[in-house]
Amino acid sequence: MKKLAILALGCLILVSCSNSQNEEENNSTGALIKDVKIEILDSVRVEYLGTLTLLDVSEEHKKIMLYDRATSKIVLSDMQGNILNELELEGDSPNSYGRMLGPGRFTPDGNIFIIGMKGFFTYNLDGEVLSSKKLPEDYEIFMTSTNQNTKPIPHQGRFITSYFDFKGKENNQAEYYQELTTLTELDSAASTHSPFLNIPSESKLRDGLGYEISDIMAYYTIHNNRLWIIFGAEAKLYEFDLDRYELQNSRELDFKNFYPTDGQELSKKQPGTIMFSSADGTTRNIISTGKNILVLYYPGYNQVDRDRVKEQQAKDNPEALSKLYQELGKKYGNRIHILDKDGNYLADLDNEYDLNIFS
Secondary structure, eight states: EEEEEEEEEEEEEEEEOOOOHHHHHHHHHHEEEEEEEEEEEEEEEEEEEEEEEEEEEEETTEEEEEEEETTTTEEETTTTTTTTEEEOOBBBTTTTBBBBBSSOOOOTOOOEEEEEEEEEEEOOOOOOOEEEEOTTTOOGGGGBOOTTOOEEEEEEEEEEEEEEEEEEOOOTTHHHOOOOOEEEEEETTTTTEEEEEETTSSSSGSSSBBBBBHOOEEEEEEEEEEEEETTTOOOOEEOOOSSSSOOEEEEEEOTTTTTOOOOOOOGGOOTTOOOEEEEEEEEEEEEEEEEEEEEEEOOOHHHHHHHHHHHHHHHTTTTHHHHHHHHHHHHSOOEEEOOOTTTTEEEEETTOOOOOOOO
């Protein structure tokens, strides 16, 4: 039986202002209260046996690029949801990119561009290699992010992408968080890369405690000719210039009921291990629509539910624990934080459409 994937191809952020006397009195700033919602403008149904993730849409060439994580296939569809091709480009075949290091993209002429473990690849829609170039020799694959929400962003002939350079330090050392760089500029023409962007000194991630990779993951977008950054375990938005990547501004974000990790004493961190907790709130993506900035985040468990999980774990009852996780999974869903073009708060909404907000 084929699974029907329903993809939202266009969303409209509707903003209206209320000017009733009572509402104005309830607003301490004296500004008009804004009512914001997301409305689906267009969608497409794709009949496919599997679970698809949206990678890119080319309105000019009327094509949709999707990815099946279970089979690692790239699925191409038209705008009516008809599958045009299924490409098996991962693995050890001669035309393989290896493993995807960020979402594939359509090129301006309608081909497919992918940065993978084996390098930079451009394919036609039949999966034939049009061009390829190896990654820089000093580009350490295991230090990159394969998170689908950390996408390579083109900038001045290069690509800004996620990359961890630990400078030989371990996560139980304070220097690890001081010297770590989280992004790099990839030059596909010269096969070079330049790591940059330390965690800002004002970040909670520089408070002397220890954090996981998912906590210090940088999510990024280019907006108003600036690089906007938000880290996983922090509801704070940083704004950098695009010349020297110097911090220009930062602002706290009013995430609703956000429960990120509080960090851990450095002496308790175990070097070489990566831990993940479904109880911890985290940012999952940021994109610019041109008119707005959207931040996708997962709120995490409140203290009451964290204690419930600990109590159930202590009872050694896997079935009951699984049911509790299922219950909490429904209770704590992803949310979308919406800012205007200048980074000012507009709304914080439940992700009722379960939108993948790739840019």
